[in-house]
Amino acid sequence: MKPAIETDGPRALACRVCPRAGCDDVYAHATLRDFGSPREMFHALAALAAMQRVRVVSLEALGMANERGQGRALLEQAFEGVDFPVTWLDEGAASTPHLAGVVMHAVAGAAVKRLKLRGRTVGSVYDDGAATYCILRDLRPEDTSLPRGQQARIVFDDMVAALRLAGMAFADVVRTWFWNDRMLEWYDEFNAVRTAFFNEHRVFDGLLPASTGIGAHNAAGAAVVAGLMAMQPKGKAVRVSAVDSPLQCAATEYGSSFSRATEIETPAYRHLFVSGTASITPGGETMHPGDGAKQIGRTMDVVEAILASRGMAWGDVASAVCYCRHAACAAQFDRWCAARGIASFPHVAANFVVCRDDLEFEIELDASVSQ
Structure with a gap:
């Protein structure tokens, strides 16, 4: 993975560049907390896309209001027109503290259809x-x-x-x-x-x-x-495979049809996709029900074990989204990372609902390493 793209000012975007065989994947993350307004945030992302000469592949707006299409209009203005797919999710738009942000995936050096x-x-x-x-x-x-x-x-x-x-x-x-x-x-x-x-x-x-x-x-x-x-x-040199979670059972054992993670392996790189992961025991039960701080610890231990099983670490994370049942959980996540000495990796937190009533936190992420 290449170093983060540098951006000017204190309200920097969190970016990672993942080199591929014939192009680069670029992941950019922006939070409303850092930029203060959707307009400023969208303009920063548009400026990054122009500066790096990338084509936007997709964009997710998380936890942001879009009353009467006003939010989408600000995005259109910033990019001077939007021809890429946009997912707009306004869950938690009234949360306190307000967790909202954008994840943008772009590509440099390749044509996009x-x-x-x-x-x-x-x-x-x-x-x-x-x-x-x-x-x-x-x-x-x-x-x-x-x-x-x-x-x-x-x-x-x-x-x-x-x-x-x-x-x-x-x-x-x-x-x-x-x-x-x-x-x-x-x-x-x-x-x-x-x-x-x-x-x-x-x-x-x-x-x-x-x-x-x-x-x-x-x-x-x-x-x-x-x-x-x-x-x-x-x-044949490019392969894709399912990756097990060392600390959890298969999700299919409790009726959810997905793999804990998948990995693409090429001669040039490996890219790992970790599914939405929460505080689940090896037997499929909720661990630490209702306790956000303990659930964060368990969840991150599970994800760390998946990363380690593929020879990766937190520094290899290219993109992540933290889903917090209660907005205060985001601060608990920050404290957990600080206590473990984990340097900040690119992520956005959103005040969304996790798939069980007693789950407070879930995280998904991508990680990438060159071969």
Whole structure:
């Protein structure tokens, strides 16, 4: 991984550059706490994209209000038009303290093709020399009056349709994201829909993607918004595999269809995708129910063990999102990192709902090392 990109002023963006075979992946993180206003934050991201001459692959706005489209309008103004997929999640927009921020993925040195479904930009496709990547975001049903399970099925079908536009299939998917509105009310129903879809598409016969399932309201009012990352290798030297969690059981043992982590390995680099991870025992039960500080410690121990199993450490993290059931949990996370002597890694915290009522904290991350 290359050093962080330097930005001017005290309100610096947290950035990482991951060198690939024929291009660079760039991950940029900005928090509303550091920039003070959405306008300033979006302009800083747009300036970075222009300065580094990168093409934005995707952008997630987390915990930010978008009343009457005003937030999206500020984003459009900053970038002088947006042709990339944007996921806008306004869960926690009224939290105190206000946890909000943006995660931007961009690429330098590669052409990017956009994918559209029903007139909306939902994907980006690019080639890094070793593989072709398809990033899909903001997949959601148009008819938000439908039952939630039916909306979820539409989203899965849209994944297949969008992948087909890229010349790919669901068998090429390495990582998925699901942001479910009022998740705790229907997570079991969602899991049943996902499992049925996976059975139909024989996903369990191949790679089970890493995944995040988190509770978050979206600006469109849909029951679920989804995203994914798919990859087609250009040769046998590129491999993708599931990675176990040394301190946890498989998520499939308690009805959730995802891998704890997945890894892409090429001759030039390895990239690890760690699923949304929380304080779960080896037997699948919640550890330290309701205790945010202890759950953070357990969760980070679990993630650290996954990183170590792949020869990685916190310094190799390229991008992370911390999901905090209560906004105060973000400060507990900062204190835990300081106590362990872990240097700050690029991340954004959001006041979202974790998938169990007694879970206070969840983290997802990407890590990358050169070979």
